[in-house]
Amino acid sequence: MTEPAQPLSRRELLTRAAGLAAVAPIAAPFVNRRRYELFASTPWAQEFSERAVRLVREATVIDMLCPLKIAGDDVEGWMKDPSSFSEADFAYYRESGIDVFHPTGGGSSGRDSHENVRTYLGEWNGFIAHHPDWFVRVTDSSHLDRVNESGRIGVILGLQNSAHFNDVDDVDVFHGLGQRVSQLTYNSQNRIATGTMEGRDGGISDFGEDVVRRMNEVGMAVDVSHCGDRTTLDAFEISTRPVLITHSNARALNP
Known part of the structure; x- marks a missing residue:
């Protein structure tokens, strides 16, 4: 079951994503178990999966x-x-x-x-x-x-x-x-x-x-x-x- 979204600062969110990238091979299948809420205290609050965050963290955007x-x-x-x-x-x-x-x-x-x-x-x-x-x-x-x-x-x-x-x-x-x-x-x-x-x-x-x-x-x-x-x-x-x-x-x- 997907856990409730947890509010995180952007820095905390990307830091966790970087940790995931370090321990999980890129080619391995990814199972989305957690979601995070970014900009939680603003009108632009949105939920993102760990996979989405990791892709942004690893890519040149x-x-x-x-x-x-x-x-x-x-x-x-x-x-x-x-x-x-x-x-x-x-x-x-x-x-x-x-x-x-x-x-x-x-x-x-x-x-x-x-x-x-x-x-x-x-x-x-x-x-x-x-x-x-x-x-x-x-x-x-x-x-x-x-x-x-x-x-x-x-x-x-x-x-x-x-x-x-x-x-x-x-x-x-x-x-x-x-x-x-x-x-x-x-x-x-x-x-x-x-x-x-x-x-x-x-x-x-x-x-x-x-x-x-x-x-x-x-x-x-x-x-x-x-x-x-x-x-x-x-x-x-x-x-x-x-x-x-x-x-x-x-x-x-x-x-």
């Missing part, structure tokens, strides 16, 4: 849509003054169970998008450099090992629009600034592709095709969240590397 905080006042302050990010702030994220954050910016579709994105990436690079003991910028897969080994938090820099690419060579420029993911467009039409809110989906343009190919060459992932159906299918056809859909729902489940 990457959140591909996390601006650190939805309300951006704190984040804006941290970017302007990295020293204002405290040890308590770091502990909050370190204890979340998320190992790598992708604090994707909304990008910009206006004439200033190129400079706005330069500023955005510059602020993030400065923030990470200010806290080398807490954060590591993830620019290739080997950096994920550094995250796991060091206890630091990984950061993948990306944008939810590619309008800042004024020409194909800009892909190289922004790759050099640390960008590793670029969503082709954000809901609307740009020079590269068509967003999901447009009435007519023209797919990826000739310029957009060149951009996708250059992204493949330099090692920048193509993201088709917020993109139209034709654009998404075009990306699958054009790209020689895996295409990401970092934050979307299956239409059959969420029409």
Whole structure:
């Protein structure tokens, strides 16, 4: 019989899960005998099995849509003054169970998008450099090992629009600034592709095709969240590397 859920702090819960992993072979069948309640004193209280907790504890968990905080006042302050990010702030994220954050910016579709994105990436690079003991910028897969080994938090820099690419060579420029993911467009039409809110989906343009190919060459992932159906299918056809859909729902489940 399953025992009643027991309230635990997150730290206690993960510590117990780590103990389970140490004594039980991963390949062995797992029988769920206990459940734990996480965030018991909050409106977000939920029960989790030991198996679920152990999977999170053993995996490298990457959140591909996390601006650190939805309300951006704190984040804006941290970017302007990295020293204002405290040890308590770091502990909050370190204890979340998320190992790598992708604090994707909304990008910009206006004439200033190129400079706005330069500023955005510059602020993030400065923030990470200010806290080398807490954060590591993830620019290739080997950096994920550094995250796991060091206890630091990984950061993948990306944008939810590619309008800042004024020409194909800009892909190289922004790759050099640390960008590793670029969503082709954000809901609307740009020079590269068509967003999901447009009435007519023209797919990826000739310029957009060149951009996708250059992204493949330099090692920048193509993201088709917020993109139209034709654009998404075009990306699958054009790209020689895996295409990401970092934050979307299956239409059959969420029409």
